[in-house]
Amino acid sequence: MTPGRSMILPPPLHAGARVALVSPAGPLGGPAEVALAEANARSLGWEPVVGRFALARTGYFAGTDDERITDLREALADPSIDGIWCLRGGYGAMRLLPMLDGDSLRQRPRVLLGYSDITALHAAWQTAGVVSYHGPTARAELSPFSRDSLIKAITTGHEPAGDAPDATCIVPGRVEGRLAGGNLALVASLAGTPWAVSFRDGIAVLEDVHEATYRVDRMLVQLRLAGAFDGCRGIVFGHCTDCPDTSEDGRRTLRDLLSELGHALNVPTLMGVPVGHIPDQWTLPLGAMATLDAGAHTLQVHRPTL
Amino acid sequence: MTPGRSMILPPPLHAGARVALVSPAGPLGGPAEVALAEANARSLGWEPVVGRFALARTGYFAGTDDERITDLREALADPSIDGIWCLRGGYGAMRLLPMLDGDSLRQRPRVLLGYSDITALHAAWQTAGVVSYHGPTARAELSPFSRDSLIKAITTGHEPAGDAPDATCIVPGRVEGRLAGGNLALVASLAGTPWAVSFRDGIAVLEDVHEATYRVDRMLVQLRLAGAFDGCRGIVFGHCTDCPDTSEDGRRTLRDLLSELGHALNVPTLMGVPVGHIPDQWTLPLGAMATLDAGAHTLQVHRPTL
Numbered sequence: 001m002t003p004g005r006s007m008i009l010p011p012p013l014h015a016g017a018r019v020a021l022v023s024p025a026g027p028l029g030g031p032a033e034v035a036l037a038e039a040n041a042r043s044l045g046w047e048p049v050v051g052r053f054a055l056a057r058t059g060y061f062a063g064t065d066d067e068r069i070t071d072l073r074e075a076l077a078d079p080s081i082d083g084i085w086c087l088r089g090g091y092g093a094m095r096l097l098p099m100l101d102g103d104s105l106r107q108r109p110r111v112l113l114g115y116s117d118i119t120a121l122h123a124a125w126q127t128a129g130v131v132s133y134h135g136p137t138a139r140a141e142l143s144p145f146s147r148d149s150l151i152k153a154i155t156t157g158h159e160p161a162g163d164a165p166d167a168t169c170i171v172p173g174r175v176e177g178r179l180a181g182g183n184l185a186l187v188a189s190l191a192g193t194p195w196a197v198s199f200r201d202g203i204a205v206l207e208d209v210h211e212a213t214y215r216v217d218r219m220l221v222q223l224r225l226a227g228a229f230d231g232c233r234g235i236v237f238g239h240c241t242d243c244p245d246t247s248e249d250g251r252r253t254l255r256d257l258l259s260e261l262g263h264a265l266n267v268p269t270l271m272g273v274p275v276g277h278i279p280d281q282w283t284l285p286l287g288a289m290a291t292l293d294a295g296a297h298t299l300q301v302h303r304p305t306l
Numbered sequence: 307m308t309p310g311r312s313m314i315l316p317p318p319l320h321a322g323a324r325v326a327l328v329s330p331a332g333p334l335g336g337p338a339e340v341a342l343a344e345a346n347a348r349s350l351g352w353e354p355v356v357g358r359f360a361l362a363r364t365g366y367f368a369g370t371d372d373e374r375i376t377d378l379r380e381a382l383a384d385p386s387i388d389g390i391w392c393l394r395g396g397y398g399a400m401r402l403l404p405m406l407d408g409d410s411l412r413q414r415p416r417v418l419l420g421y422s423d424i425t426a427l428h429a430a431w432q433t434a435g436v437v438s439y440h441g442p443t444a445r446a447e448l449s450p451f452s453r454d455s456l457i458k459a460i461t462t463g464h465e466p467a468g469d470a471p472d473a474t475c476i477v478p479g480r481v482e483g484r485l486a487g488g489n490l491a492l493v494a495s496l497a498g499t500p501w502a503v504s505f506r507d508g509i510a511v512l513e514d515v516h517e518a519t520y521r522v523d524r525m526l527v528q529l530r531l532a533g534a535f536d537g538c539r540g541i542v543f544g545h546c547t548d549c550p551d552t553s554e555d556g557r558r559t560l561r562d563l564l565s566e567l568g569h570a571l572n573v574p575t576l577m578g579v580p581v582g583h584i585p586d587q588w589t590l591p592l593g594a595m596a597t598l599d600a601g602a603h604t605l606q607v608h609r610p611t612l
Contacts, residue, residue: 058557059557059558059562060557060558090520091520091524094524094527094528095527097531098531185524189494189524190531191497191498191528192498192499192502192528192531192532192533193497193532194531213366214366218400219495221495222400222496222497222499225496225499225500225501228498251364252366252367256365
């Protein structure tokens, strides 16, 4: 977000909302995943509109850059489309950033839902000053927990987060700030670019998958050296799934890294909330204000007071 | 390097030069590696001075940040030390960057030798406007090829590179520029920081190890989006060692990535030169001018005309 710019909340997705299902990053496994995504959308009362290239495959991408941006652009240009639900992450969304029109994102704000590699698109929405939703991808089997949070976040506007009883308090304290972040690898990969994420006046929400501890260390150090954490008010780390603490990494863990970061910044820090590559996920509105109480293991989203 | 600032060439290391052996990143396996490094230095006519914490170990670091920066600082503060040869890479050098005094690097320019994670220190030398040497770490078994190039680069001042008959021309053409870069993962990890690498008016020298193709893709895209390649005149990629082109990455290879980059920038591009995690390595003076002729498979360093 541009500092000082007010954030726009896209209209909620009520029954009958038309939701584009697109693949801006990695390829799907096959039509069954699209069918599951359509069923997910219908179960939420939405009408799914599958992108032309949703099932395309070019190497590790869901089609060429041109094909992937075409589906996104067509969805954004269609006035009947109310939201965009990304089918999966993987890798490839950040390649599309120079081809997205940030002004149009703000002129006609729309719900964006997804996580992991979709963090690149969240950065585009945030840069345009539009709230976007960090939550399950469309092809996921939605657990009751994930479904409940998603409905609250996007449909009813109720508080989608709340208690995280299984979380670990790293640095206690209570703070308010704007939610910002997403997948750590993507946030680090956006450093130095026009879509760089800033945690100033914010609560950093981070997660990752398949990263050795030294890589997580390196990404956090990059973001510190790049100033991304300057003015950060709090840190919420979800899960680092399949992030081995083995071999020569053995004596340094994610908890050590977050303790180092949280104490260096001297901000409330909570680890292990329902965010990441896990079955039960919160859907969090990035760009919205929230209150973190690390000692109480709670993250409360202030939806009406954007 | 600050644009327009002249680069300083450190004095060459002649017989009797005192060379500090330090571990600014990952830990060594044991004293035998220090012994090999000392033998390497003596075989080049240098007197090795082993850092106090060269054998320290803290998790995946060669000691704490304080211990690692202490060895570097003591070497830089000692007027009898003529050069710094890093014992190994790994991870951890970039954590020391805010603790290094760039002004002192320029006031008393000294040889720096190493690669891989040592790219972070190269970035400090380059930012200070001092040529630094991208080549073997001190604990390596030096092949005759690597030894020859190292001696030419650092001791005699002769042309240390030249022909790369096994390289692959990706985009033909001949161009002059300053050598810049190092390990791709580190160059990407410095994006957005005060030590960010710029290839403006330069020839990008890159290599990597243990990175899936999609990660190399992401790093190159980050650097493009961050403007690092703006004004770049040529690209020289060494080797990406143990970078699997397998599973879902299968249809997109390093060559595809370099072809995409070289053609997008429209600059001479050469792949497979003796740079990287391989036995036979060039020692290249980063910050020095060179001529790349991709079609002829040659990289010629202009040593006297800095």
